[in-house]
Amino acid sequence: MSAEIWLTQLHENGYRLTDARRIVVETVEKSARALTPIEVYDIARKKYRALGLVTVYRTLEKLEELHLIQRVHQPLGCQAFISAGEGHQHLLLCQNCGQVAFFEGDDLDVLTKSIAKKTGYQISEHWLQLFGLCADCRPI
Amino acid sequence: MSAEIWLTQLHENGYRLTDARRIVVETVEKSARALTPIEVYDIARKKYRALGLVTVYRTLEKLEELHLIQRVHQPLGCQAFISAGEGHQHLLLCQNCGQVAFFEGDDLDVLTKSIAKKTGYQISEHWLQLFGLCADCRPI
DNA sequence: TTTGCTAATGAAAATCATTTTCAATAAGTA
DNA sequence: TACTTATTGAAAATGATTTTCATTAGCAAA
Ligand SMILES: [Mn+2]
Ligand SMILES: [Mn+2]
Ligand SMILES: [Zn+2]
Ligand SMILES: [Zn+2]
Numbered sequence: 001m002s003a004e005i006w007l008t009q010l011h012e013n014g015y016r017l018t019d020a021r022r023i024v025v026e027t028v029e030k031s032a033r034a035l036t037p038i039e040v041y042d043i044a045r046k047k048y049r050a051l052g053l054v055t056v057y058r059t060l061e062k063l064e065e066l067h068l069i070q071r072v073h074q075p076l077g078c079q080a081f082i083s084a085g086e087g088h089q090h091l092l093l094c095q096n097c098g099q100v101a102f103f104e105g106d107d108l109d110v111l112t113k114s115i116a117k118k119t120g121y122q123i124s125e126h127w128l129q130l131f132g133l134c135a136d137c138r139p140i
Numbered sequence: 141m142s143a144e145i146w147l148t149q150l151h152e153n154g155y156r157l158t159d160a161r162r163i164v165v166e167t168v169e170k171s172a173r174a175l176t177p178i179e180v181y182d183i184a185r186k187k188y189r190a191l192g193l194v195t196v197y198r199t200l201e202k203l204e205e206l207h208l209i210q211r212v213h214q215p216l217g218c219q220a221f222i223s224a225g226e227g228h229q230h231l232l233l234c235q236n237c238g239q240v241a242f243f244e245g246d247d248l249d250v251l252t253k254s255i256a257k258k259t260g261y262q263i264s265e266h267w268l269q270l271f272g273l274c275a276d277c278r279p280i
Numbered sequence: 281t282t283t284g285c286t287a288a289t290g291a292a293a294a295t296c297a298t299t300t301t302c303a304a305t306a307a308g309t310a
Numbered sequence: 311t312a313c314t315t316a317t318t319g320a321a322a323a324t325g326a327t328t329t330t331c332a333t334t335a336g337c338a339a340a
Binding site: 014015016018020021050051052053054055058 | 287288289290291
């Protein structure tokens with residue numbers, strides 16, 4: 001998924017392509033870790049001085065609405081965003097540098113069926129997130 | 141786990157037992173769903189008019205520090221707290237009424253080992269949360 | 281191209297959640 | 311009972327996010 005595709009998506013959904021949006025999209029899309037609005041602002045402003053923080057918020061909002069990015073929940077805060085995985089994927093986060101990896105193939109069917117039976121709940125969704133240390137941050 | 145035990149825990153950790161704390165503890169402990177600080181404040185103030193919102197924040201902070209409550213992350217916000225499960229447990233949330241059920245017995249060893257191998261991450265923690273409809277809210 | 285409509289922008293103000301400050305109060309120990 | 315000091319609530323401060331608004335610029339149509 002490249003920044004170009006995100007911009008196309010925005011355009012196809014009736015949003016105009018502006019310099020501010022291009023920079024925000026590029027910044028978020030190329031990041032290997034989740035970024036908060038302020039972080040996006042600080043990084044993006046190095047390339048586009050006039051950028052306003054409000055525009056960062058507004059652009060993130062639209063990207064989330066189009067499912068191009070997703071909010072990342074972490075122990076220290078839940079305001080950061082990362083590009084959304086394709087299909088059914090979950091996140092694996094490095095507790096040291098924040099680097100994000102996606103994974104898929106989790107099969108929780110047996111578990112959810114058993115829990116549904118025990119609790120009487122009708123289960124329709126799950127959140128799964130792994131934490132650890134990436135190859136770079138792992139002790140030798 | 142009863143409110144009495146929470147109060148004892150607070151006391152044993154050097155915190156004084158005050159009316160404000162008693163009401164906050166009772167409110168959070170008896171709730172079947174996660175409550176935000178404002179919700180705790182509104183409910184608790186029905187029994188203790190003079191309660192200040194700041195005290196709610198401060199008490200929740202201490203209860204979390206003693207692992208008696210835990211923060212609950214949800215799509216609409218991450219400021220709510222619920223009494224903490226005992227041992228290794230996860231949450232199952234009703235998307236309609238917010239009722240919380242705990243479950244345990246998830247075994248993610250096979251999955252995490254496989255993901256660790258694939259990604260090179262050293263995995264040490266996981267977040268798992270199920271969503272659905274509780275027995276009361278489920279369609280017939 | 282140029283034009284015209286209006287979505288998008290950034291600054292400033294407003295709002296909302298949370299934290300800090302502070303003087304008064306009350307818990308708990310001696 | 312008296313004393314020490316943690317705790318309280320009000321108010322102010324802070325920080326994040328949203329709203330307002332006048333100006334600018336994207337882009338579709340001429
Ligand atoms: Mn899954
Ligand atoms: Mn588990
Ligand atoms: Zn790392
Ligand atoms: Zn329910």
